[in-house]
Amino acid sequence: MTEDPDVVTRRIARASLDRADATGWFEDLYAAAAEGTAVVPWDRGTANPLLQEWVTESAPDGTDKTALIVGAGTGWDAELIADRGYDTTAFDISPTAIETARRNHPDTKAHYRVADLLAPPPEWHRAFDLVVEIYTVQALPINLQPEAVDRIRDFVAPGGTLLVIAAARPVDQPDEAVEGPPWPLTRATIDSFATSGLRQIQIARVPNPTGPSLHRWRAEYLRT
């Protein structure tokens, strides 16, 4: 394949967004990748470095605890969390992503399932001791982000932790100037996770090693 994977991804995304389908392109992309005609640009083959850093710093013990991985893709982050002892559920809207995750991790202890963040199973309400959200909200158009944030917040059990890793939007960039996907999160959006009983206990805006002008949010919240 000679074409830039980002260009192919944008073309697949645009076709879906142009027919007012905000999420259909994920399955199209993962299916094309499974056939060898596209590359999933965010699929690193390892857990996210900022998640690895958080795990090293916090050394969480998942014994007798549950975790939920939002928009889990092909499962690398879920495996890291499952290895810490959490009873881990990992979901994605794309059936092919979930199939690929199961194929990538045949001995997994995590439960992989297809689900839509915007219409999640009711039993996930305040059910998880740890919720990990990496790059899913930013993959949704700006008008859908508040609902996505509400849903993610609602998964966190009393006493539970939410970790969010996301691209950070430059402070001077208005909504209409963002040509997504992705639609990086503003400070206001990252702060909006801290309502309805969730408290922000850590926030960092970290330079991205691959492009020092780009930044990432790493934020942690606690439901007290």
Ligand SMILES: C[S@@+](CC[C@H](N)C(=O)[O-])C[C@H]1O[C@@H](n2cnc3c(N)ncnc32)[C@H](O)[C@@H]1O
């Ligand atoms: C940019 S990717 C990030 C994947 C993974 N979290 C990572 O960091 O490598 C966004 C993921 O969210 C999934 N996704 C998008 N909208 C979703 C929704 N409404 N419900 C569940 N998953 C969704 C996509 O299929 C995709 O795997």
